[in-house]
Amino acid sequence: xxxxxxxxxxxxxxxxxxxxxxxxxxxxxxxxxxxxxxxxxxxxxxxxxxxxxxxxxxxxxxxxxxxxxxxxxxxxxxxxxxxxxxxxxxxxxxxxxxxxxxxxxxxxxxxxxxxxxxxxxxxxxxxxxxxxxxxxxxxxxxxxxxxxxxxxxxxxxxxxxxxxxxxxxxxxxxxxxxxxxxxxxxxxxxxxxxxxxxxxxxxxxxx
Numbered sequence: 294x295x296x297x298x299x300x301x302x303x304x305x306x307x308x309x310x311x312x313x314x315x316x317x318x319x320x321x322x323x324x325x326x327x328x329x330x331x332x333x334x335x336x337x338x339x340x341x342x343x344x345x346x347x348x349x350x351x352x353x354x355x356x357x358x359x360x361x362x363x364x365x366x367x368x369x370x371x372x373x374x375x376x377x378x379x380x381x382x383x384x385x386x387x388x389x390x391x392x393x394x395x396x397x398x399x400x401x402x403x404x405x406x407x408x409x410x411x412x413x414x415x416x417x418x419x420x421x422x423x424x425x426x427x428x429x430x431x432x433x434x435x436x437x438x439x440x441x442x443x444x445x446x447x448x449x450x451x452x453x454x455x456x457x458x459x460x461x462x463x464x465x466x467x468x469x470x471x472x473x474x475x476x477x478x479x480x481x482x483x484x485x486x487x488x489x490x491x492x493x494x495x496x497x498x499x500x
Contacts, residue, residue: 294319297337303345303374310373310400311341317396318364325392327364344370346485347429347454350492353377357454358425358446360413361385361433365393367456368429372406380406381422383413413442424448431456437468440475440493447495453477454490461489 294315304311315336322328332339344367351357351371356379359368365382372380380402382393390410397406411418428443428451436455443453457464461482465472472480478496482489 294333294336297342300337300342303342307373307376311370314365314369314373314396314400315341317399321392321395322364325388327389327392340366341370343488344431344456345374346488347371347456347490348375348378349485350452350454350483350490351375351378351427355379355426356381357427357429358383358413358422358443360428360430360439360443360446362393363389363432365396367431369393369396369400369402369406371429372402373400376405378405381425382406382408383418383422384408384410385412413446419445422446426451427454428452429454429456435468436464436491436493437471437475440468440472440477444476444493444495449495451495453493453495455493457482457489457491459489461491465491 301308318336319333323330347367348371354377358381360383362368362382362384368380368382384390390408393408397403409421423446425446428446430439439455465482476496477493479494481492483492
């Protein structure tokens with residue numbers, strides 16, 4: 294597994310931590326079926342470096358809820374790159390929850406990262422992680438479903454940051470009416486270091 298030169302600049306003094314996470318993904322992550330074996334040669338480019346740019350949209354000291362986090366993408370990458378950000382990882386499958394708990398322990402992130410088992414739409418999950426300033430999601434579902442699941446977890450004025458591919462603008466256009474109906478506003482695509490992030494704000498209540 295070759296480390297791209299830009300990884301050292303992206304993660305800076307947290308690079309060793311990112312390397313430890315990459316190694317854990319390439320071993321336990323593959324063994325437990327969280328990632329396919331073909332992902333190993335491209336772990337850095339396709340996963341860690343692809344997730345890192347979203348941290349540029351987060352203010353200092355905030356909290357994010359990563360919905361359907363799977364192997365911790367982008368949630369654990371955010372926690373690694375930004376030690377000032379508190380991260381809640383929401384995942385419904387027990388084997389993934391176990392992996393995430395082990396990863397947080399291995400990386401020394403237990404004080405910063407909380408693993409929550411459940412689905413975003415579960416009342417228990419809303420009670421535990423709701424009223425968040427930010428939610429994130431990557432490769433979880435189409436935008437209309439993401440908004441339906443993620444906006445209720447946000448505080449009024451909070452933002453969903455959905456990592457999407459090259460078709461982000463088209464997807465936003467397709468679902469914009471639904472996003473508005475579900476309570477989203479100020480929806481836009483922000484491109485950071487080649488990564489497209491759909492930003493949807495939870496509409497402020499009318500006075």
